Amino acid sequence: MKVRAQVSMVFNLDKCIGCHTCSIACKNIWSDRRGAEYMWWNNVETKPGTGYPTLWEDQEKYRGGWERTDREPRLRLHSRGGGLAKLFFNPRLPTIDDYYEPWSYRYGDLLSAPAGDDQPVARPVSLVTGDPINIEAGPNWDDDLGGSPVYGAHDPNLAAVSEAERRQLFLLERMVLFYLPRICNHCANPGCVAACPSGAIYKRGEDGIVLVSQEKCRGWRMCVSGCPYKKVYYNWGSGKSEKCILCYPRQETGQAPACFHSCVGRLRYLGVLLYDAERIERSASRPDHDLVQAQREMILDPSDPEVVNKAAEEGIHPAVLAAARNSPVYRFVKEWRLALPLHPEFGTVPMLYYVPPLLPLAADRENGCYDLGGEFFTSLEQGRLPLRYLASLFSAGNEEIIRAVYRKLTAVRVHRRAATTGDVPAGELERFLAEAGTTPEEAEAIYHMTSLAGFDERHAVPPFMREMAMEMSVDPADRKGEAGTGFLRPPKRGW
Numbered sequence: 134m135k136v137r138a139q140v141s142m143v144f145n146l147d148k149c150i151g152c153h154t155c156s157i158a159c160k161n162i163w164s165d166r167r168g169a170e171y172m173w174w175n176n177v178e179t180k181p182g183t184g185y186p187t188l189w190e191d192q193e194k195y196r197g198g199w200e201r202t203d204r205e206p207r208l209r210l211h212s213r214g215g216g217l218a219k220l221f222f223n224p225r226l227p228t229i230d231d232y233y234e235p236w237s238y239r240y241g242d243l244l245s246a247p248a249g250d251d252q253p254v255a256r257p258v259s260l261v262t263g264d265p266i267n268i269e270a271g272p273n274w275d276d277d278l279g280g281s282p283v284y285g286a287h288d289p290n291l292a293a294v295s296e297a298e299r300r301q302l303f304l305l306e307r308m309v310l311f312y313l314p315r316i317c318n319h320c321a322n323p324g325c326v327a328a329c330p331s332g333a334i335y336k337r338g339e340d341g342i343v344l345v346s347q348e349k350c351r352g353w354r355m356c357v358s359g360c361p362y363k364k365v366y367y368n369w370g371s372g373k374s375e376k377c378i379l380c381y382p383r384q385e386t387g388q389a390p391a392c393f394h395s396c397v398g399r400l401r402y403l404g405v406l407l408y409d410a411e412r413i414e415r416s417a418s419r420p421d422h423d424l425v426q427a428q429r430e431m432i433l434d435p436s437d438p439e440v441v442n443k444a445a446e447e448g449i450h451p452a453v454l455a456a457a458r459n460s461p462v463y464r465f466v467k468e469w470r471l472a473l474p475l476h477p478e479f480g481t482v483p484m485l486y487y488v489p490p491l492l493p494l495a496a497d498r499e500n501g502c503y504d505l506g507g508e509f510f511t512s513l514e515q516g517r518l519p520l521r522y523l524a525s526l527f528s529a530g531n532e533e534i535i536r537a538v539y540r541k542l543t544a545v546r547v548h549r550r551a552a553t554t555g556d557v558p559a560g561e562l563e564r565f566l567a568e569a570g571t572t573p574e575e576a577e578a579i580y581h582m583t584s585l586a587g588f589d590e591r592h593a594v595p596p597f598m599r600e601m602a603m604e605m606s607v608d609p610a611d612r613k614g615e616a617g618t619g620f621l622r623p624p625k626r627g628w
């Protein structure tokens with residue numbers, strides 16, 4: 134057993150309202166500069182939809198992530214030696230049209246236009262060329278299913294659902310959507326790191342944050358292709374790659390990541406997970422059906438004395454262990470089994486997790502009682518969003534995992550309904566809790582964490598060495614172009 138600590142995030146998708154405050158907070162801090170205009174380290178996309186960059190989930194097109202072989206997982210992009218052969222020509226890159234051509238407006242024209250009979254307008258201009266452009270795409274062009282015959286209907290996850298289900302999904306009266314906020318998953322088996330010929334990308338030992346060294350990066354862009362989530366971006370101004378840094382300079386000065394801190398829905402949770410690094414390859418190699426379970430097994434119980442001893446041997450500080458025991462992420466992922474990795478079949482063992490959206494459930498009141506019906510759980514399969522679709526996103530096609538999550542989320546709602554309105558028929562609450570494999574205490578704890586938890590419960594990371602970190606860090610506001618390096622001199626770590 135090789136114990137490693139990871140600062141990880143959970144997104145409770147039922148609460149995302151698609152406001153993009155997180156994206157703007159991130160953009161203002163990290164990617165509001167030349168060469169980075171088109172980058173959204175945090176983006177929020179509508180599902181069903183093709184996302185940003187468009188069709189990023191289509192690995193036939195981009196060849197990102199890993200494929201399983203008889204022996205060991207292998208990068209989809211190229212073999213170990215094959216990378217060098219492709220160094221000067223890599224056809225698996227998104228083009229600017231797959232992202233979008235960033236633009237601004239000629240606001241100055243509004244003030245400098247000569248007096249006349251008509252209103253002056255601010256024309257859109259490309260932030261790449263400076264020339265006027267016709268805007269034809271944006272980072273969230275299919276927001277709320279806008280243009281769905283062009284975008285939503287081409288969502289690669291729809292391949293998992295039947296033709297009839299697909300038709301129903303886009304009928305006006307059944308239309309359904311949800312929002313998917315995405316940042317780098319700070320994977321345990323990162324495709325970006327494996328694909329980099331310069332060894333410029335690394336996963337920090339102390340917290341698992343994946344960073345690009347701006348000194349070592351040579352701009353080959355293999356990381357952009359190797360990442361199946363398309364969460365590394367090429368800065369056309371500096372000629373280097375960059376990506377989400379989980380706001381480590383903020384974390385090291387005692388602040389939450391900007392996306393977390395600004396989240397209007399308060400749906401993000403940040404905490405420490407301990408995992409067994411020796412199980413990474415095994416975890417990534419299991420058949421699709423077992424991938425989520427394998428990843429859960431990789432995550433270690435921070436209260437287990439054997440884990441605590443091994444962690445101490447590995448040099449993990451007691452403060453990190455204490456944070457791991459107090460981690461909301463551990464609760465969601467391992468104890469409650471509600472939070473799932475995004476596309477685990479990509480093989481990168483993503484270390485950020487999502488609680489799938491439950492979406493509205495149909496239930497009637499009959500004779501003054503909340504009518505749940507004997508077939509309530511079964512009816513989830515005919516829910517507005519097919520289980521198969523969610524399974525394609527969060528469990529590599531294993532529908533039973535999504536069904537189990539839904540059972541528990543529904544049981545929590547029935548538990549609260551019984552407590553607040555008292556119209557749940559006798560025996561029904563117990564039946565729901567039993568079928569979901571949960572207890573009133575656990576249902577109450579889930580309700581508290583998803584509905585009432587304050588900042589300190591949602592954000593439980595170890596105390597960082599604030600003074601030392603501040604002394605060594607460059608000011609991220611002044612030195613935006615250095616994102617990914619951050620320190621003036623190497624830190625003396627030691628928690």
Ligand code: SF4
Nearest residue numbers: 317318320324325360
């Ligand atoms: S999600 Fe992040 S860590 Fe994972 S492969 Fe992509 S860039 Fe690398």
Ligand code: SF4
Nearest residue numbers: 149152153155396398
């Ligand atoms: S700020 Fe929160 S609620 Fe708004 S889009 Fe981002 S994740 Fe969703």
